[in-house]
Amino acid sequence: VTAAAAAANAAVVDRLTSAAPVVRGVRRAGDAIAGLDAGLVLHAGPPIQVGDLLAPMAAAIAGALVLEGRAPTIDAAHAQLRAGEVELASAHDHGAVGPVAGVITASMPVFEVVDDEHGVVAHATVNEGLGRVLRFGANDDAVLERLRWIAAVAAPALDAALASIGGIALHRLVAEALNRGDECHNRNKAATAQLVRQLAGAIVRTSPASAADVLDFVAGNDHFFLNLSMAAGKASTMAAGEEAGSSIVTAIASNGHEVGIRVAGTGGTWCTAPAPSADDGRWLDGFTADDAGPLMGDSFVTEVCGLGAFAAAAAPAIATYIGGSVGALNAAAAEMARITVAEHPRYRVPYLDFRGTPVGIDVHRVAATGIAPVVNAGFAARHAGVGQVGAGQLRLPIEPFLEAAATLGGARPGAMAAAASAP
Amino acid sequence: VTAAAAAANAAVVDRLTSAAPVVRGVRRAGDAIAGLDAGLVLHAGPPIQVGDLLAPMAAAIAGALVLEGRAPTIDAAHAQLRAGEVELASAHDHGAVGPVAGVITASMPVFEVVDDEHGVVAHATVNEGLGRVLRFGANDDAVLERLRWIAAVAAPALDAALASIGGIALHRLVAEALNRGDECHNRNKAATAQLVRQLAGAIVRTSPASAADVLDFVAGNDHFFLNLSMAAGKASTMAAGEEAGSSIVTAIASNGHEVGIRVAGTGGTWCTAPAPSADDGRWLDGFTADDAGPLMGDSFVTEVCGLGAFAAAAAPAIATYIGGSVGALNAAAAEMARITVAEHPRYRVPYLDFRGTPVGIDVHRVAATGIAPVVNAGFAARHAGVGQVGAGQLRLPIEPFLEAAATLGGARPGAMAAAASAP
Numbered sequence: 001v002t003a004a005a006a007a008a009n010a011a012v013v014d015r016l017t018s019a020a021p022v023v024r025g026v027r028r029a030g031d032a033i034a035g036l037d038a039g040l041v042l043h044a045g046p047p048i049q050v051g052d053l054l055a056p057m058a059a060a061i062a063g064a065l066v067l068e069g070r071a072p073t074i075d076a077a078h079a080q081l082r083a084g085e086v087e088l089a090s091a092h093d094h095g096a097v098g099p100v101a102g103v104i105t106a107s108m109p110v111f112e113v114v115d116d117e118h119g120v121v122a123h124a125t126v127n128e129g130l131g132r133v134l135r136f137g138a139n140d141d142a143v144l145e146r147l148r149w150i151a152a153v154a155a156p157a158l159d160a161a162l163a164s165i166g167g168i169a170l171h172r173l174v175a176e177a178l179n180r181g182d183e184c185h186n187r188n189k190a191a192t193a194q195l196v197r198q199l200a201g202a203i204v205r206t207s208p209a210s211a212a213d214v215l216d217f218v219a220g221n222d223h224f225f226l227n228l229s230m231a232a233g234k235a236s237t238m239a240a241g242e243e244a245g246s247s248i249v250t251a252i253a254s255n256g257h258e259v260g261i262r263v264a265g266t267g268g269t270w271c272t273a274p275a276p277s278a279d280d281g282r283w284l285d286g287f288t289a290d291d292a293g294p295l296m297g298d299s300f301v302t303e304v305c306g307l308g309a310f311a312a313a314a315a316p317a318i319a320t321y322i323g324g325s326v327g328a329l330n331a332a333a334a335e336m337a338r339i340t341v342a343e344h345p346r347y348r349v350p351y352l353d354f355r356g357t358p359v360g361i362d363v364h365r366v367a368a369t370g371i372a373p374v375v376n377a378g379f380a381a382r383h384a385g386v387g388q389v390g391a392g393q394l395r396l397p398i399e400p401f402l403e404a405a406a407t408l409g410g411a412r413p414g415a416m417a418a419a420a421s422a423p
Numbered sequence: 424v425t426a427a428a429a430a431a432n433a434a435v436v437d438r439l440t441s442a443a444p445v446v447r448g449v450r451r452a453g454d455a456i457a458g459l460d461a462g463l464v465l466h467a468g469p470p471i472q473v474g475d476l477l478a479p480m481a482a483a484i485a486g487a488l489v490l491e492g493r494a495p496t497i498d499a500a501h502a503q504l505r506a507g508e509v510e511l512a513s514a515h516d517h518g519a520v521g522p523v524a525g526v527i528t529a530s531m532p533v534f535e536v537v538d539d540e541h542g543v544v545a546h547a548t549v550n551e552g553l554g555r556v557l558r559f560g561a562n563d564d565a566v567l568e569r570l571r572w573i574a575a576v577a578a579p580a581l582d583a584a585l586a587s588i589g590g591i592a593l594h595r596l597v598a599e600a601l602n603r604g605d606e607c608h609n610r611n612k613a614a615t616a617q618l619v620r621q622l623a624g625a626i627v628r629t630s631p632a633s634a635a636d637v638l639d640f641v642a643g644n645d646h647f648f649l650n651l652s653m654a655a656g657k658a659s660t661m662a663a664g665e666e667a668g669s670s671i672v673t674a675i676a677s678n679g680h681e682v683g684i685r686v687a688g689t690g691g692t693w694c695t696a697p698a699p700s701a702d703d704g705r706w707l708d709g710f711t712a713d714d715a716g717p718l719m720g721d722s723f724v725t726e727v728c729g730l731g732a733f734a735a736a737a738a739p740a741i742a743t744y745i746g747g748s749v750g751a752l753n754a755a756a757a758e759m760a761r762i763t764v765a766e767h768p769r770y771r772v773p774y775l776d777f778r779g780t781p782v783g784i785d786v787h788r789v790a791a792t793g794i795a796p797v798v799n800a801g802f803a804a805r806h807a808g809v810g811q812v813g814a815g816q817l818r819l820p821i822e823p824f825l826e827a828a829a830t831l832g833g834a835r836p837g838a839m840a841a842a843a844s845a846p
Binding site: 211 | 599602603604613616617619620621623624627631634638639642739740742743748749750773774776777
């Protein structure tokens, strides 16, 4: 590693970890997200061709087209999609993220997360809840009705409450959630409870008529905070930005067909590999690995920021949700120190004497060690509308990291061979 | 240990740990607590003589007498107290507990916690917040005004909300709080947030006019849940009850003059020692150990139930609050396994592969090992009305445990000598 490359990496990680993302409000996506006009559908992961869409993402897009009034029925929406009449784009390219299908269209409300330190703004959808929801490809009337309620009732109430208290500093809330057993990817229980705690009085004062329903909606979903964690992560990676010569990963996301990564030194280029499927995990309600589709969603932005699987030691109780032993999950997180360049100055693990989580994934280190990052994941059904079928920890395919390292010109020949033979 | 004694201990600990305390509502103490008529003042710890009262407890009692309309001024109240005109009793003897001074009088609202498993009901005051509050001996107009507001506004709102959702199972909330970094004695942040999460919608529905103020009051106090944890603990120890031959501790409490314990096999007898003072801890706002009074309060009922210092391994972030290293706090908790007879079947520590916390303090084991229990504690100022000056972990004096062991007839001669020479 040259001194210049090390300095470039340090600069990127410094921006990534000094980001101070504050959720300021909830906006209409079409007004807030640059370039998101009525003709565009944003989705999770790197760009995808219509022919490669998995059933849940296609169904989510169809539901969004009906929601927007661009198709009269779900069937008509699918026909538009097949005919190539729907313009798709990666949410990541528009400063936005969403879990699972990650579909965002103009009328949907999005959280606005501002990092004044670096002058960036990121957006994420409002989490719909569990079960039959759009992000898992459910698109029946009840699903669209809930989305309309979120836009008409929950979003204005959350926006008014956030405005009345001057926003919530998400980096502080995440840091405290790590003290409370969350890793802020697959476990957001403590963060969601703290969010309710910080917002409850303000929601009642600003939206008395809808406050009870809105509070029940937010409080009723253990994963409500996930989208805020993701938006904070997206803002942080936007702050990290681009930097010539840097080998630090700034995005990990999957569209269900391909998982892709971006590196600060190669700008907007996605390096991709086929999206992996879960081979191990904890399955809900009698589902098995056969019911799960490949990895999908933008939520791995949390791992990019030192959360999720990288913060497992802060969240030992997640073992009951994603499977595995506490020791194995901690060991996987500790291994991530071998492929990262820093410890997060804000995101600390009490159990490890408040050491920071490993952060700043370096594709050269991945190439040199043959260690690909692990991520925590909720597994979506391969069929549309079923919802989540399980959760687990997964190791990403190493190829995108090797490709990025080779593009940067720092890969050593032996490293790729070593990686190829790693388990 | 005879087989009969072991069986007696097992029976006591089984009742202690199978208790299912549910907070059902908030009642006027005079209506809810047996024997608490207008002439009585309940206080923390074992019974105390007026002449032995520390300044903060005397001031809290004086404030309560004014609150009740039994004295026109604080000075007049102190005069009544000095003249022996005020009847005092241990809250513990009335099925109730309170933090620090633990003063309970008839007009105060108390949480009603019911364990239907064993048919017991326990009560605890509503936490007033931090700073200048009655439990620390502040008794000015603002303090009494807040107490009146709690009784008139917060208590009915909390009661109605609890009634509307059928109560909250505290043993479940505590168990989950251990997954979220609380030990439910000196750290109650996650439990308080979860309480707000569970109550917010219900408070808005049942008390729309006062909901915002009540939610701000509850959410604004990191220690709000403490009193509920204590009430759950008191219900559990009442369920444990008395059992001939059992050497299991069922109460640890301090009136600031003496710390006392009770054991299942000796019924209501208190074994006492002078209340210890903090020699180490983390001091707030420039306070030092010199500003702290001796240990005071009923909150050590949490340690009796396997929480607090006994659950330190679930709450590593508490090291920033009570001082000490995470490792040292964990080691102290692990040491408690040497003086307890069981692991709590419900209160589990994720980091220890979900092993239960040590529970069931056996005075014979204390005598045999010379290991006295440790407790977490918030340290009150020695002067009235100052508030909390610090927090820390403290080892209890061993003498009450040795006395109880000797009373039971199971102490071996060598044990006391060994204990006396222990650090």
